Amino acid sequence: MPRRCSLTFFFLATFVISPLTSVVGQQRPWSTMLPQELVELDLAARLRFDKNATTMASTDFGHLTQVLPAAVLYPSSVQDISTLVKSSFSSYLPFSIAARGQAHSLKGQVMAHNGVVIHMGSLNQTQEIRINVSSSPPNFYADVGGEQIWIDVLSATLRHGLSPPSWTDYLYLSVGGTLSNAGISGQTFLHGPQISNVYELDVVTGKGKIVTCSKQHNSKLFYAVLGGLGQFGIITRARIALHPAPQKVKWAHLLYKDFSAFTRDQEHLISSNNGEGFDYVEGSLIRDESDLDDWRSFFSEKDKEKIRSLLATNHLIYHIEATKYYDNVTAPTVDKKVDSLLKGLSFIPGFALKNDSSYVGFLNRVHDGELKLRRKGLWEVHHPWMNIFVPKSRISDFNEGVFKKIERNSTTGPVFVYPMNQNKWDERMSAVIPEEDVFYNVLFLRAAKNDWEYLEDQNKKILSFCVKAGIKAKEYLPHYTTKKGWKDHFGPKWSKFVERKKSFDPKGLLSPGQKIFTSMPWQRK
CATH class of the missing domain: 3.40.462.10 (FAD-linked oxidases, C-terminal domain)
Incomplete structure (x- = not known):
C-alpha cells in the first residue's frame, strides 16, 4: 500500500478486514499506514484505537444511546486537530469527526460512529487562559481555549477582578460546547446568551483550515459557528467579554x-x-x-x-x-x-x-x-432532559396543558421556567429562538436509573401538545431524526444553514451525531 494512503483506508483495514488485535500484532507498525504528514507530525502517537478509549467516547451525559467511534484523538495542539480534519477532507473515503468537550450532550451529539472523536480536554495541558486588560474597547476580555471549562475561566478572570457577564447554571461545561449551542441562564435576559458575549473565535473548519473570525473579519464563519451545533467548525479559541466582577x-x-x-x-x-x-x-x-x-x-x-x-x-x-x-x-x-x-x-x-x-x-x-x-x-444515570423555548403569548396555555396535566404527577427532577428578551440575541447567529419579543425557557431536568423511556414519552407528549395547540415552541439542545424535523426547527434559517454547511464543511465531516446532514446533496452529479 502506498505510504501516502488515507487514514480512512487504515480504519477499513482495522475494523472491516481484521480485528484491531491482529493489526497491532503485525510486524509492520500500523503508523506506517497513515498519511506521511501524520507520521512526520507524530499524530499517530495521539490516536488511540483501544477499547478503553473508544468506549469512553461512546457515551455522553444523557446515557440514552451508545455510539462507538473507530478512534479517539488526544491532540496536543490545534494543529493536530487541523491535520486530522485535513486528512479526512482530502481522503477518497472521508471519516466523520466529533469534538468532545465535557460530553454534556444528551443524545449522542458529541459522538462519531466509526469515525474519530477528538478529546478536547487533552489541550488543557498546553493551553492557558490569557487575560487582556486594555485601555481601549473592548476594555476587558479573556482569550480562552475551546476546551477550557467555565469554572476555570471564572477562577482565572477573578484574579484580575473580572468575570464574564453571561453564564450557564452549571459551570463544568466546555467553552466550545456552550458556544456551539448558546449558553443560557438567569442572566440571559440582561446580557444575552454566551454567544452574544464573544468578540473573536479561532475555528478549525470542515476543510481543516484554522481561521480567525469576528464580526469584522470572516464574519460569515463567525455567525455560523455561534449556536451552530458544531456543524461548521471546531472552536479552539474564543475571546470572551469581561466585566468588573461583583x-x-x-x-x-x-x-x-x-x-x-x-x-x-x-x-x-x-x-x-x-x-x-x-x-x-x-x-x-x-x-x-x-x-x-x-x-x-x-x-x-x-x-x-x-x-x-x-x-x-x-x-x-x-x-x-x-x-x-x-x-x-x-x-x-x-x-x-x-x-x-x-x-x-x-x-x-x-x-x-x-x-x-x-x-x-x-x-x-x-x-x-x-x-x-x-x-x-x-x-451517572439516564438524563432524558428537555429544553424548549415557549413564546410569551402561549406560556399560560403551556402551564394549563403541561404543568397541570401532562406533568401533574411527575416529580423526576427540577423544572425551570424563566423569560428572556429577544433583543439580546443576534439573529445573524445560527441559534434559533421564537419570533416574539419575550419568550420562556422551560427546562425539564429529568433523571432515572431505569425507566427513562417513560420520561422520553413524556417529552414527546409535551412536544405533541405544542404542535396540536399551535404553540410555536423551539427546542434548545435539539435532536431530530428526520430532515423535516430539522427544517421545521430552523424555519426561515434553514436555507442559510445549508449554505453555511456547503461553505465550511462541504463533505459533512463534523458533528455527525446531530444527524442534521445525512447526505450532501450538492455533491451529487
Whole structure:
C-alpha cells in the first residue's frame, strides 16, 4: 500500500478486514499506514484505537444511546486537530469527526460512529487562559481555549477582578460546547446568551483550515459557528467579554400560588432594567418534598414547614429566584435596593425570603448538588432532559396543558421556567429562538436509573401538545431524526444553514451525531 494512503483506508483495514488485535500484532507498525504528514507530525502517537478509549467516547451525559467511534484523538495542539480534519477532507473515503468537550450532550451529539472523536480536554495541558486588560474597547476580555471549562475561566478572570457577564447554571461545561449551542441562564435576559458575549473565535473548519473570525473579519464563519451545533467548525479559541466582577450576591426567593402572577412578575423584572434591576432572574416549580429538597441549602427548617403547608393546599407552587450583585462599597444600600425592586410584586405575603452568598458560591451552586448526587450514585444515570423555548403569548396555555396535566404527577427532577428578551440575541447567529419579543425557557431536568423511556414519552407528549395547540415552541439542545424535523426547527434559517454547511464543511465531516446532514446533496452529479 502506498505510504501516502488515507487514514480512512487504515480504519477499513482495522475494523472491516481484521480485528484491531491482529493489526497491532503485525510486524509492520500500523503508523506506517497513515498519511506521511501524520507520521512526520507524530499524530499517530495521539490516536488511540483501544477499547478503553473508544468506549469512553461512546457515551455522553444523557446515557440514552451508545455510539462507538473507530478512534479517539488526544491532540496536543490545534494543529493536530487541523491535520486530522485535513486528512479526512482530502481522503477518497472521508471519516466523520466529533469534538468532545465535557460530553454534556444528551443524545449522542458529541459522538462519531466509526469515525474519530477528538478529546478536547487533552489541550488543557498546553493551553492557558490569557487575560487582556486594555485601555481601549473592548476594555476587558479573556482569550480562552475551546476546551477550557467555565469554572476555570471564572477562577482565572477573578484574579484580575473580572468575570464574564453571561453564564450557564452549571459551570463544568466546555467553552466550545456552550458556544456551539448558546449558553443560557438567569442572566440571559440582561446580557444575552454566551454567544452574544464573544468578540473573536479561532475555528478549525470542515476543510481543516484554522481561521480567525469576528464580526469584522470572516464574519460569515463567525455567525455560523455561534449556536451552530458544531456543524461548521471546531472552536479552539474564543475571546470572551469581561466585566468588573461583583463580590457578593443578595439572593431572594419568592413564592406564588398563581401562575399569571408568577409570569407577570418575571416579565416585569426583566423589563427596562438599565443596570438598576436584578442581575439574575429564574423561575421554577415546587411540586412536592423532592423539589423542596433541591433548595435545602437555602430554606431554613422553619421556611420548609411553611412551604409544606402551602403544598398541602396547593398542588403546585411557583418560585422565582432573583439576585442583586454587590460589593463592599454598595453593601450598605443593597437591602434597601432589593426591597425597592420587590415593591408591587404579587408573591404570597410573607414568602419573600432573602439571604447572602459569595459571587462564586452563587454561580457554582449547582456543583454542590452534583456532589450530593454523586455520593448517592444518582449522577451517572439516564438524563432524558428537555429544553424548549415557549413564546410569551402561549406560556399560560403551556402551564394549563403541561404543568397541570401532562406533568401533574411527575416529580423526576427540577423544572425551570424563566423569560428572556429577544433583543439580546443576534439573529445573524445560527441559534434559533421564537419570533416574539419575550419568550420562556422551560427546562425539564429529568433523571432515572431505569425507566427513562417513560420520561422520553413524556417529552414527546409535551412536544405533541405544542404542535396540536399551535404553540410555536423551539427546542434548545435539539435532536431530530428526520430532515423535516430539522427544517421545521430552523424555519426561515434553514436555507442559510445549508449554505453555511456547503461553505465550511462541504463533505459533512463534523458533528455527525446531530444527524442534521445525512447526505450532501450538492455533491451529487
